[in-house]
Amino acid sequence: MWEAFIQALGQLSQPGNLLILTLGSLAGVILGALPGLFLAGLTIGMTFTFGWDPGSAMFLMAGMMGSVSEGGSVPAILLNIPGEAPNAATCFDGHPMARQGQAGRAAGLAAASSFLGAMIGLVFLMLLLPFVKKIVLAFGPPEFFMLVVFGLLTVAYAARGNMLKGLVSAGIGVLISLIGFSPVHGVLRFNLGSDNYLWDGIPLVPFFIGLFAIAELVNHILRGETIAAGGQRIKVGVFGAFAGLSEVFQYKATLFRSSAIGILAGLIPGIGGVLANFLSYSMAVQFSKHRERFGSGNPEGVIASEASNDAKDGGALLPTIIFGIPGSAGMAVLLGAFILHGLQPGFFFVREHMDIVFVLIIGLVISNFLASLMAMMGADILSRVTTLRIGYVVPVAFLLAIGGAYAARENVWDVGMAVLAGIFGFVLTRYGYSIVTLVIGFLLGVRAELSFVQSLQISAGTYAIFFTRPVTVVLMVLCLVILTLPALTRRSYRASA
Amino acid sequence: MMPRGAVIFVFFLLAVSLFFAVGSFNYSGMAGFVPLVLAIPTALLAVVVLVGEWFPSVTRYFEVGLEDLLSTGGGEGQNPPVHAPRAGEIKLIVQTFGWFVAFALILFLAGFYVAAALFALPFMRFQGKIDWLGSMAVTLLVEAFFYVVFEQLLNVNLFEGVLFGSFVLPL
Numbered sequence: 284m285w286e287a288f289i290q291a292l293g294q295l296s297q298p299g300n301l302l303i304l305t306l307g308s309l310a311g312v313i314l315g316a317l318p319g320l321f322l323a324g325l326t327i328g329m330t331f332t333f334g335w336d337p338g339s340a341m342f343l344m345a346g347m348m349g350s351v352s353e354g355g356s357v358p359a360i361l362l363n364i365p366g367e368a369p370n371a372a373t374c375f376d377g378h379p380m381a382r383q384g385q386a387g388r389a390a391g392l393a394a395a396s397s398f399l400g401a402m403i404g405l406v407f408l409m410l411l412l413p414f415v416k417k418i419v420l421a422f423g424p425p426e427f428f429m430l431v432v433f434g435l436l437t438v439a440y441a442a443r444g445n446m447l448k449g450l451v452s453a454g455i456g457v458l459i460s461l462i463g464f465s466p467v468h469g470v471l472r473f474n475l476g477s478d479n480y481l482w483d484g485i486p487l488v489p490f491f492i493g494l495f496a497i498a499e500l501v502n503h504i505l506r507g508e509t510i511a512a513g514g515q516r517i518k519v520g521v522f523g524a525f526a527g528l529s530e531v532f533q534y535k536a537t538l539f540r541s542s543a544i545g546i547l548a549g550l551i552p553g554i555g556g557v558l559a560n561f562l563s564y565s566m567a568v569q570f571s572k573h574r575e576r577f578g579s580g581n582p583e584g585v586i587a588s589e590a591s592n593d594a595k596d597g598g599a600l601l602p603t604i605i606f607g608i609p610g611s612a613g614m615a616v617l618l619g620a621f622i623l624h625g626l627q628p629g630f631f632f633v634r635e636h637m638d639i640v641f642v643l644i645i646g647l648v649i650s651n652f653l654a655s656l657m658a659m660m661g662a663d664i665l666s667r668v669t670t671l672r673i674g675y676v677v678p679v680a681f682l683l684a685i686g687g688a689y690a691a692r693e694n695v696w697d698v699g700m701a702v703l704a705g706i707f708g709f710v711l712t713r714y715g716y717s718i719v720t721l722v723i724g725f726l727l728g729v730r731a732e733l734s735f736v737q738s739l740q741i742s743a744g745t746y747a748i749f750f751t752r753p754v755t756v757v758l759m760v761l762c763l764v765i766l767t768l769p770a771l772t773r774r775s776y777r778a779s780a
Numbered sequence: 781m782m783p784r785g786a787v788i789f790v791f792f793l794l795a796v797s798l799f800f801a802v803g804s805f806n807y808s809g810m811a812g813f814v815p816l817v818l819a820i821p822t823a824l825l826a827v828v829v830l831v832g833e834w835f836p837s838v839t840r841y842f843e844v845g846l847e848d849l850l851s852t853g854g855g856e857g858q859n860p861p862v863h864a865p866r867a868g869e870i871k872l873i874v875q876t877f878g879w880f881v882a883f884a885l886i887l888f889l890a891g892f893y894v895a896a897a898l899f900a901l902p903f904m905r906f907q908g909k910i911d912w913l914g915s916m917a918v919t920l921l922v923e924a925f926f927y928v929v930f931e932q933l934l935n936v937n938l939f940e941g942v943l944f945g946s947f948v949l950p951l
Binding site (some may be wrong): 446461465468472497672674678694699705715732736 | 789904930
């Protein structure tokens with residue numbers, strides 16, 4: 284394991300990789316401050332890595348992913364507008380602090396708790412790494428198949444709104460993944476008469492660009508003239524921000540509890556940063572002796588929110604790396620980047636590419652550090668970025684997206700695919716269907732089919748294999764529990780309403 | 781009132797599922813069986829969603845996700861609340877996708893640089909209400925960016941258009 288760590292450090296020392304990481308962090312901080320644009324930016328960033336060596340590509344992805352929530356905390360504190368959804372709870376106490384003239388202190392608290400939360404998450408991941416091979420080996424084809432079913436159910440349940448629509452999206456995603464030549468069966472399926480373009484299935488890059496970038500740009504056009512409307516901008520004092528840094532250590536219990544919630548939320552597919560964010564905030568309120576102070580500028584509120592949404596990355600990397608099951612949209616794009624670079628998560632990934640795992644970890648550590656500095660020093664500029672006019676942003680972002688969709692394979696039909704996927708993604712979100720479950724279904728479809736077929740080969744064609752192995756039985760029970768949860772959630776929701 | 785677009789879209793998803801279900805009979809053994817066992821439940825779920833669009837009480841059991849319970853804001857690109865299109869919104873959506881489709885067609889015919897200029901400049905000026913000078917400056921910057929970053933640094937040969945002799949791979 285230490286050899287892989289040293290190899291990863293060696294990759295960092297290569298000329299250009301530190302620059303890529305720094306530029307990725309800068310892009311992540313800016314995109315994080317622009318509500319709704321991070322996934323679009325991350326997907327476009329992924330397309331730039333085509334042709335790079337996997338290490339450099341992962342430094343860019345880690346740079347962008349590690350810095351997003353730091354960027355998102357700035358408009359949450361200064362404008363009362365969360366840059367990304369997982370920064371939403373930061374508004375509750377961060378913005379009141381800013382209105383009381385403590386914007387710098389709040390920005391410092393957010394930066395320090397984000398960084399420390401991320402470090403706690405990554406230390407947890409590193410502690411688990413020696414056991415990863417054993418965990419992976421415990422999962423044969425039947426277990427992996429049930430894990431995919433469990434993952435899709437949890438993502439569909441965790442989404443806002445109708446779980447049925449989430450499941451329909453997942454089903455459509457899996458079905459779409461079956462288009463093209465099947466390496467499992469050796470036949471070309473559902474190719475719509477296309478013997479060339481759809482041979483390898485729906486191309487991943489233009490499909491992602493359409494769903495995540497183009498669809499979101501149309502949503503931005505509908506929302507208004509600037510990226511984030513409203514909010515009274517408040518200035519930040521840089522010295523105040525540095526004062527806020529040390530204050531985090533006065534609230535160690537909140538920091539560790541929120542980080543632990545973030546890690547757990549990351550480990551379970553679908554329980555992304557939003558849920559971790561609100562759960563850790565509500566836990567901070569429950570554990571506090573001064574509950575009445577929350578919502579009016581309590582530093583603990585900022586710490587709880589920011590520590591959890593950064594700690595989740597450490598937890599979320601684990602299922603993505605060892606099973607190839609992404610728990611969130613960001614992790615789905617990361618998985619897309621793995622596939623783009625010929626890296627297949629699972630046992631062989633852990634055995635052959637442990638250096639890439641450490642590249643991601645080192646990248647996330649440095650990115651979080653750089654982003655915390657950037658968010659504190661450039662908070663005033665970042666809050667101005669949110670007032671960029673849509674008239675500028677949409678055509679430029681669209682052209683970058685199209686350039687990325689084309690560049691991956693230099694095939695002009697990919698441009699048409701990106702536009703079609705954009706229309707499809709826009710209509711999906713418009714009518715309350717989850718793009719994330721669709722994408723996760725799409726990414727896991729072929730592997731799930733392979734596991735299903737292999738399971739039946741192992742059992743000589745009998746389905747009892749899914750009901751007789753301990754792990755599959757546990758996963759099946761968990762699936763049944765998830766199917767009953769909407770009723771309980773509905774009852775709690777109505778009670779709280 | 782039942783959102784008409786939502787119903788049409790469920791029918792579309794149902795048609796997609798049925799395409800896979802029916803198409804699966806063209807393949808023997810597991811190659812056809814796996815798509816079939818996936819397509820049938822997806823189609824059935826789509827039918828339940830369709831019934832729910834007409835009679836919301838039927839599917840209300842499934843209508844609250846974990847995120848609704850804990851949050852008040854939006855999710856990570858996940859299900860936003862459904863609402864009927866506001867006045868003028870459909871026109872704006874059609875206009876925007878019209879721009880995108882027109883760009884793709886011009887790109888196919890005349891190549892990336894021509895399409896980028898013919899898309900970005902009028903889009904910024906007429907759709908984005910940016911002044912001519914700003915629109916032209918940003919268009920030029922974008923063109924320069926594509927030349928430097930894509931063609932020179934990333935060695936991507938940007939498409940030059942079928943009118944200028946670019947080769948198009950068969951579909």
